[in-house]
Amino acid sequence: MTLLIVESNPHLAAVWQRHVERYGRSVIVAHDQKTAVGALRDGGISIVISNVELENGSAFAVADYASYRCPDVRILFVTSASFFSDGSIFNHVANACACVxxxxxxxxxxxxxxxxxxxT
Known part of the structure; x- marks a missing residue:
């Protein structure tokens, strides 16, 4: 199973990628919405790590596409904002599994x- 990392900061994406690869998982990195949707369209993704605050595009659009086209794909959101600290992200994104x-x-x-x- 392959992980998709959706993160605007290439350094942070690389850090996450190295840690996940230690578990033997394949990783695809996307730095924007368009690339992330393309990776989901290509298939084989089992889980997504996505920063809520993407610079180019919307993490919610990526999650919506995954929910519609790949309903078994789970989204693990990462955020520096306190806006979703109340758990409301689970009300907005059906395939969200965590928000850290x-x-x-x-x-x-x-x-x-x-x-x-x-x-999964």
Whole structure:
């Protein structure tokens, strides 16, 4: 199963990628909505890590596309905003499985990916 990382910051995406690859998972990185949707369209994605605050495009549009075209794909959101700290993201995104702070340790995020990927 392949993970899709949707993150505008290439350095942060690379950090997450290295940690997830340690579990033996294949990773595709997209830095914007268009590339992320293209990766989902190509298929084979089992889980997505997406920063809520994308610079080019919308993380919610990526999640909506995944929900419609790939309903088994789960979205693990990462955010530096406190806006969704009340859990309301689960009311807006049907395939959301988690929403964690951007300050979360990369190895914790990788462990969460493995946990949710095992459920798909």
């Amino acid at each position: 702070p951007a300050s979360s340790r990369p190895d914790d995020i990788a462990a969460m990916v493995e946990h949710y990927a095992a459920r």
